[in-house]
Amino acid sequence: MKSPITLFSTAFTLSVLLFSVISATQAANYQGTVIKLEPSFYYELNETETDGGAMDTMGNAPKPGVFNGDYGFGGPEVGGEGPLTVFSADDFEGIPVPGLGGTDNLAHYSNNSGHVTLGDGNLYGSSSITVAFFFKAGPAQGGDRLFTNNLSDPTKSFQVNVANDGLVLAVDPSQTGLNAERTLFMEDNSGPDRRLIQSDSGWFHVVASTFGSSGSERASNFKLWINGVDRTDNLQPKVTGWGIDTGLAKIGGRKADPANSTTHSGAQDEVAIWLDRVLTDKEALSLWEAAITEKKIPLVIEDVQLHLGKSSNAVTVTWNSRRGRVYGVYSTTNLQSGEWEELDDGIESEGESTSFRDEGIPLTDQKRFYKVMELE
Incomplete structure (x- = not known):
C-alpha cells in the first residue's frame, strides 16, 4: 500500500518532495x-x-x-x-x-x-x-x-x-x-x-x-x-x-x-x-x-541533499534499509499524472541505510517528487 509522506522541501530553485512506500519490515x-x-x-x-x-x-x-x-x-x-x-x-x-x-x-x-x-x-x-x-x-x-x-x-x-x-x-x-x-x-x-x-x-x-x-x-x-x-x-x-x-x-x-x-x-x-x-x-x-515478537518498522526516506549545478542539478536520497535487500527509486514532476519514472530498480542495500544520487535534473524543473520501494 502506498502511503505518501512529505519529508523535505527547499526554497531553492528546485523544490524536492519525498515520498516513500511504507512496507512491513x-x-x-x-x-x-x-x-x-x-x-x-x-x-x-x-x-x-x-x-x-x-x-x-x-x-x-x-x-x-x-x-x-x-x-x-x-x-x-x-x-x-x-x-x-x-x-x-x-x-x-x-x-x-x-x-x-x-x-x-x-x-x-x-x-x-x-x-x-x-x-x-x-x-x-x-x-x-x-x-x-x-x-x-x-x-x-x-x-x-x-x-x-x-x-x-x-x-x-x-x-x-x-x-x-x-x-x-x-x-x-x-x-x-x-x-x-x-x-x-x-x-x-x-x-x-x-x-x-x-x-x-x-x-x-x-x-x-x-x-x-x-x-x-x-x-x-x-x-x-x-x-x-x-x-x-x-x-x-x-x-x-x-x-x-x-x-x-x-x-x-x-x-x-x-x-x-x-x-x-x-x-x-x-x-x-x-x-x-x-x-x-x-x-x-x-x-x-x-x-x-515481530517489531515492524516502516521504510522511510531519512535524508535528502540538493546539489545545485551550473548546467543541471542533482539530488541524493537516503533511506533506512535492510541487509540483502534490493530497492527501486522513482521520480515524477507531476503527482496528478500518476506516472513515475524508474530511475533504478536494482539498488542493493548498503546496510542500515542506503543512498541514491539522481543526476542531470534540468534547471527548469521547479518541483520533483521521489519514492523508494523495497523490491526483493
Whole structure:
C-alpha cells in the first residue's frame, strides 16, 4: 500500500518532495533487547566472511573472535541461515521467532569442523555468569561445547555442552557429579532430554546462569531457561566429567583442533555473555518475548541533499534499509499524472541505510517528487 509522506522541501530553485512506500519490515527486536540488558560481550555472528573475525557488538572484547577451521563448502560456515523457528513439542513446524529479524539474521555453523575462539578464558569467566544464545541441534560426538571459557578454576569456569544425554551445564573440570555438573532431563524427570541433540528438533533458545563461591555451590545454583520455559527443576546430576583445553574461551568447540570430536555438529547464534551478573527471571523471559515478537518498522526516506549545478542539478536520497535487500527509486514532476519514472530498480542495500544520487535534473524543473520501494 502506498502511503505518501512529505519529508523535505527547499526554497531553492528546485523544490524536492519525498515520498516513500511504507512496507512491513522486521526490526532486530531480540538484538535490541539483548543490548538494553548490557551484556559484557555479545556476538551476533552475522559475519559473512571470516577474515574480520567475530565481532563483539558491545565493543568490550580486546579483539574479534577468530573463526578456527577450513570454512567453505562442506565444512564450517559463516553467514548461514539463522533461526526462523525454534523447537516445539506441540507443533511440528516449531515456534516462530520473527523478533530475530527473519532472513536478515545470520548464524555460525560449526558442522563438526569449525568454532569461534574468543580469547583468553579469564576475560570470559566470573563467579556469577549468564550466557544466552540460540543453537541448532545436531548429534553429539565427544561432548560438544556450545560455549566454554575453558577455565579450570571452579569459581569461574562455565560450560554449556551437548552430549549423548542432551544438554549439560558444568562448572568444575576436576570433578564429576553433584559438585560439578547437571544434565537436562525431560519435563517429568523421567530421563535425559535428548531432543536437544536431534537434528530434526531444529533450533533452541538457551539462557543459562549460575553464581556462588565454590564449584559445588555454583553447581547447585544453576538456572536454565529453554525456549522461554524455566527448566531448572529438570537439571539432574550425572557422573560424567567435562574437561577443558587451551585456556581460550570458545563458541562451538573446546580444543585447538577445529575438527576435534568436541566441536559442535550444529550451529550457534546470538551469543551474549553477562559477567558478574545473573539475569533475573523477568530479564530472561524478556529475551524470549523479544524473540517471538515481530517489531515492524516502516521504510522511510531519512535524508535528502540538493546539489545545485551550473548546467543541471542533482539530488541524493537516503533511506533506512535492510541487509540483502534490493530497492527501486522513482521520480515524477507531476503527482496528478500518476506516472513515475524508474530511475533504478536494482539498488542493493548498503546496510542500515542506503543512498541514491539522481543526476542531470534540468534547471527548469521547479518541483520533483521521489519514492523508494523495497523490491526483493
